[in-house]
Every structure is written in C-alpha cells, then in structure tokens.
Amino acid sequence: MNASLHLNLLQDDERFSSSPIRLRVMVPLLAVLGVVGLGVWWLLLIARIDNIMHEKTNLETHCAELKPTHDQVLALRAREKETRAAVSQLGFYRTARIRFGDALARLPQHVPASIQFTELRVPTPPLQPPPDPTLKVKPLGPTNLAETVTLRIMGRASSSTSSEAVRSLLEALRRPAFTNLIRKAEIPKGTFRQDTARGPAARECVLFEISCDCGERRFE
Amino acid sequence: MKDASFVLDKLSPQVRMALGITGAALIVGVAIVFLGIKPTYQRVKTLTAEVAQLGATHATMKTNIAGIQKQRAATEVAEDALKGILDEGVIEPLLGSFSMRGKSLLDPLAEETGFTIANIKEDRLIPLQVPQPPPQQLYARQLVELTGYGAYTQIVAFVQAAEQAFPLAVVSGLRIEHQMSTPERHRATITFEWPVKGEKRK
Numbered sequence: 001m002n003a004s005l006h007l008n009l010l011q012d013d014e015r016f017s018s019s020p021i022r023l024r025v026m027v028p029l030l031a032v033l034g035v036v037g038l039g040v041w042w043l044l045l046i047a048r049i050d051n052i053m054h055e056k057t058n059l060e061t062h063c064a065e066l067k068p069t070h071d072q073v074l075a076l077r078a079r080e081k082e083t084r085a086a087v088s089q090l091g092f093y094r095t096a097r098i099r100f101g102d103a104l105a106r107l108p109q110h111v112p113a114s115i116q117f118t119e120l121r122v123p124t125p126p127l128q129p130p131p132d133p134t135l136k137v138k139p140l141g142p143t144n145l146a147e148t149v150t151l152r153i154m155g156r157a158s159s160s161t162s163s164e165a166v167r168s169l170l171e172a173l174r175r176p177a178f179t180n181l182i183r184k185a186e187i188p189k190g191t192f193r194q195d196t197a198r199g200p201a202a203r204e205c206v207l208f209e210i211s212c213d214c215g216e217r218r219f220e
Numbered sequence: 221m222k223d224a225s226f227v228l229d230k231l232s233p234q235v236r237m238a239l240g241i242t243g244a245a246l247i248v249g250v251a252i253v254f255l256g257i258k259p260t261y262q263r264v265k266t267l268t269a270e271v272a273q274l275g276a277t278h279a280t281m282k283t284n285i286a287g288i289q290k291q292r293a294a295t296e297v298a299e300d301a302l303k304g305i306l307d308e309g310v311i312e313p314l315l316g317s318f319s320m321r322g323k324s325l326l327d328p329l330a331e332e333t334g335f336t337i338a339n340i341k342e343d344r345l346i347p348l349q350v351p352q353p354p355p356q357q358l359y360a361r362q363l364v365e366l367t368g369y370g371a372y373t374q375i376v377a378f379v380q381a382a383e384q385a386f387p388l389a390v391v392s393g394l395r396i397e398h399q400m401s402t403p404e405r406h407r408a409t410i411t412f413e414w415p416v417k418g419e420k421r422k
Contacts, residue, residue, distance in 0.1 A: 024238035031245030038252040045260040052267040059274040063281060070281045073288050076295045083298040085355035090305045092349050093361065093388065093415045100391045101380030108372065117372075117398060124363065124393030124411050125346060140358060140421065141350035219349040 096217035098149055103181040110172035114159035118207075121152045122214075142219075149214040151182065154207070156195060162206045166192065170210055184213040309388030311362070311414045318342045322364035322412060326378075329385060335370040335378035335408070343411060347418060360418030363392060365411045372396065375408045382412065389414055 100122065111117070125147055131138050157165045166187070172178075173185040191209035228236060284291075314321040319342040330337045343363035350358065370378065375396055382389055393411030 024235050028238045028241035028245065031242040031249070035245045035249045035252065038249050038257065042252055042256040042260060045257060045264055048264055049260065049267060052264065052271055056267065056271050056274060059271065059278050063274065063278050066278070066281045066285060069285050069288065073284045073291055076288070076291045080291070080295040080298045081353070082355050082357070083295070083302045085351055085353055086357060086359065087298065087302050087305060088351040089348055089355055089359050090302075090310065090415055092351070093359070094305070097388070097390050099383055100394065101376060101383045104376045105380060107376075117396070119398060120394070120396040122391065122394040124343070125361075125413075127344075128346065139350070140354050141347040143349075145349060 092219040096147070096219045098181070098214065098217055100151075100181065103178050106177050110169060110175075110177070112157075112165040112168055114162060114165045115155050115157045115169060117153060117155040119152075119154040121154070123150060123152075145220045146216040146218045148216055151212040151214055153210040153212070155209075156205050156207055158205045160204065162204075163192070166206070166208045166210075173210065173212060181214055182212045183215045185210055187211070305388075309386040309414060310359070311416055313416075318362050318414075318416065319364055322366070322414075325386065326366065326382060326412070329381040330368065330378055333370075333377040333381055334374040335368050337366050337368040339368075340364065340366040345416070345418070346413075348415065354421060356421050358418040358421060359415050361392075361413045362416040363411050363413045365393070365409060367407070367409050369405055369407055371404055372406060375406065375410075379410065386414070 104120075128142055157163075159165060170185055170187060173182055178185075188209055188211050191207075191211075193207050195205035195207045231239070311318065311321050311325070314324055319340050322342075323337070323340045326340075327337065329335075341364070343365045346361040346363065348359050348361055368375075368378075379391055379394075383391070390413050391410060392413040393409070395409040397407045397409075399405060399407055
C-alpha cells in the first residue's frame with residue numbers, strides 16, 4: 001500500500017491566512033479610524049462655528065457702533081425723499097397755473113364803443129368725480145391730469161353795425177395779444193340774437209356770447 | 221436567534237472581538253454623523269449666511285455713512301427748494317379759517333386798487349394730483365371765493381395785483397356782472413385758489 005496520509009494537527013482558530021493583512025485586525029481598525037475621522041470632522045465644524053460666532057459678534061458690535069450715524073443718514077434720506085415728493089406735487093400745481101390779469105387788462109382796448117359787456121365768466125373747476133367703487137385701493141388724489149378752463153363773455157351791442165362790432169371783438173380775441181390765455185374763441189350757435197327782453201326800445205340791440213377756450217391746466 | 225448565537229459560538233474570540241469593535245464603531249460613526257456632524261453643519265451654514273448678511277449690512281452702512289455729507293447737502297437742497305415754494309404762497313389757515321387768511325392777504329390789495337370786498341368765504345378743497353412716490357404730507361388746492369364791487373379797471377387791477385403778489389394764487393373762477401343801477405360799478409365774484417397742506421398719508 002502506497003497511500004499518502006494527510007495529518008491536520010491545527011485547530012480551526014489556529015489557522016492563519018497567508019495574506020499579510022489580517023481582516024479581523026484591519027476591519028475593526030479601519031472602522032475605529034473612520035469613527036475618529038468623523039469625530040475630528042465634527043470637532044473642526046465646532047471650531048468653525050466658534051470662529052463664525054466670533055466674527056458675527058464682531059460684525060454685530062461694529063454695526064451697533066455705526067447704527068446711530070447710519071440712522072442719521074437714513075433719516076436724511078427719508079427727509080430728502082419726502083421733500084422731493086412734496087416739491088414734485090407742488091410742481092404739478094405750479095405748472096398748472098394760469099394768469100388772467102394781463103389779458104383782462106388788455107381787453108377794454110379791443111372792445112368797440114358800441115359793445116357793452118353784461119357778464120364775463122370763468123367757471124370754477126368742475127367737481128371731482130366720486131372714486132370708482134370697484135377699485136380696491138382708493139387713489140390718493142385725482143386721476144385726471146388736466147382741467148379745461150373757459151372764459152365766457154356775454155354782452156350787448158347797440159348799433160346798426162352790431163354784427164361788425166361783435167366780429168371785430170371776436171377777431172381781437174384771436175390776436176397775439178390774447179394767445180397767452182385764449183386758444184380758441186367762437187360765438188356759440190344761437191347766442192348772437194336780438195334783445196327782445198327789453199321791449200321795442202331795444203330793437204336795435206343784439207345780445208351775444210363769446211366762448212373762449214383757455215387751454216388746459218395740466219397737473220403733471 | 222438561537223442560530224445566530226450558535227454561529228457566534230463557533231467563531232474564535234478574536235473574530236468575535238473584531239466584529240464587536242466594528243459593529244460598535246459603525247454605531248458610534250452613524251451617531252456622530254446624524255447627531256453631531258449634520259446639525260453642526262446646518263448650524264455652520266446658517267451662521268455663514270447670517271455673517272454674510274451682516275457683512276453686507278455692515279458694508280452698506282459704511283458706504284452710506286461715507287456719503288453722509290453728500291446726503292446732508294442733497295437734503296438741504298431739496299428742503300430749500302420746498303421752502304422756496306412754500307414761501308411763494310402755500311397758505312396756512314388763519315385761526316383755522318382759510319377765508320380769513322385769504323381776506324388778510326387780499327384786503328390790502330383791494331384797498332390799494334379801489335376794489336371793495338363785500339364778502340369772502342371758504343370754498344372747496346380739491347386734492348392735488350399725487351406724484352410717484354407720494355409724499356406723506358399731501359397738498360391740495362383751497363378755493364376761496366370773494367364777492368366785491370368795483371369798476372372793471374379796479375377789478376382787473378385787483379386780480380393783477382393778487383397774481384403778482386402771490387405767485388401761487390390762481391384765479392380759478394371769475395364772474396363780473398353788469399349792474400343796471402350802477403353801470404360803472406360791477407359786481408365781481410372771484411374765486412382764488414391757493415395750494416395748502418392737505419391730508420397726511422397714513
């Protein structure tokens with residue numbers, strides 16, 4: 001009999017791997033190193049928080065020191081903004097001014113002797129329309145930017161050439177002397193008529209009206 | 221469970237120790253990540269954002285403060301401009317009455333020009349168009365209506381004098397009526413308007 005005999009004298013736990021790295025050592029070692037690494041990362045983060053907190057405290061202190069002066073700047077800025085807005089609003093009024101004095105002073109020079117004014121009228125600004133109830137936010141002021149101004153002259157002409165006299169007055173109102181104030185002057189239809197109210201004695205008299213468009217007062 | 225302890229019983233003490241250490245390390249590692257690193261990292265992120273915000277605020281404050289002289293000058297220029305307009309003729313009520321203010325302003329001019337003021341009364345207050353951005357203190361147009369008598373030249377001289385003396389006064393209504401009994405003396409109803417302080421915006 002020439003059979004080989006294999007004799008195993010090692011127990012299982014006495015067996016060693018031929019590898020130079022033993023897993024039962026390396027795995028726990030790596031696990032522990034990993035945990036240590038995580039711990040270090042955590043500590044670094046904590047240290048960073050400390051730094052940031054320090055930086056934050058510094059900035060807060062600086063900001064607190066600057067606050068009174070900065071508040072002054074903000075107050076000055078708010079005052080400027082408010083003032084400019086007020087100037088702007090009053091500017092709307094200034095640009096919308098209209099002057100009657102000089103034109104009215106020049107008027108008598110252009111009125112023929114046969115004409116007598118009975119009334120001269122500039123209507124007051126129209127009433128503001130009530131705010132639109134469908135609007136959620138009520139506007140702070142009027143939304144119309146322009147207001148029409150008119151001048152109405154009513155008078156009587158008492159001569160045989162009354163129509164010429166009235167026409168001459170109308171032409172005068174269209175001349176450059178009045179263009180600062182009057183944009184358009186016309187006799188509304190039906191307003192040049194005979195004066196019947198004062199009886200037969202006034203048969204020669206005619207009544208007239210001249211309506212002048214004085215342009216718009218633009219609030220902008 | 222019995223099987224597991226049987227398997228462990230079969231392992232050598234060294235392997236069991238290795239497994240124990242590895243398991244414990246994993247548990248501690250997970251705990252550090254979820255209970256330590258993650259919240260700390262979040263805090264770092266929050267704080268970094270706060271510091272960045274504070275830094276920006278600080279920089280803005282410094283820039284603003286550096287321009288304080290310029291800002292002061294700009295504010296003064298604007299206030300001077302407003303004062304100029306207010307002095308030009310933005311009127312305030314006299315003891316609560318705009319009509320009495322109007323009377324106090326117009327009486328001397330009427331006397332000078334020979335126009336007789338018979339009556340003066342406060343008319344409507346018309347809000348003024350509002351710019352963008354709107355001011356806190358809004359302004360309005362106050363109408364003051366006066367009735368008086370005089371020759372045409374006196375009435376017109378009075379209007380001219382008022383327009384000259386008060387650059388912001390505007391004739392917003394006028395009615396000169398011929399009087400049968402006194403052909404040379406007319407009745408005039410003149411509505412002047414002035415800018416006045418209106419409501420304060422809430």
